[in-house]
Amino acid sequence: MRVTYDRTVDAAYVYFTDPQDRVKSAHTYPCDPVDVDGMINLDFDEQGRLIGVEVLAASSKLPQYLLRSAERLGTEGA
Incomplete structure (x- = not known):
């Protein structure tokens, strides 16, 4: 599993794909639950x-x- 983090914008991304694969997101589902007090985006490929x-x-x-x-x-x- 690959995880990236950008401290400047305080955003992390957790990849569930093989690092060698170039999979593009076909659909993003934003989650903004009040109880979490933050934003989480779920990315899905063309097969869901x-x-x-x-x-x-x-x-x-x-x-x-x-x-x-x-x-x-x-x-x-850098």
Whole structure:
């Protein structure tokens, strides 16, 4: 499983696809539950399979060990 994190926008993405595959999202289902106090987007491929989850406000939603081990994106990863 591949996880990316961009600290600048505090967003993480968890991929459920093989890193070698170039799967494109055909449909995004936004979830904004009040109880979670944040935004989560579910990405599905053309066959309706879940291919990834985007988590906004990731630093308050995901375990810190996961964010520390995630691939860095944005200017901090350069």
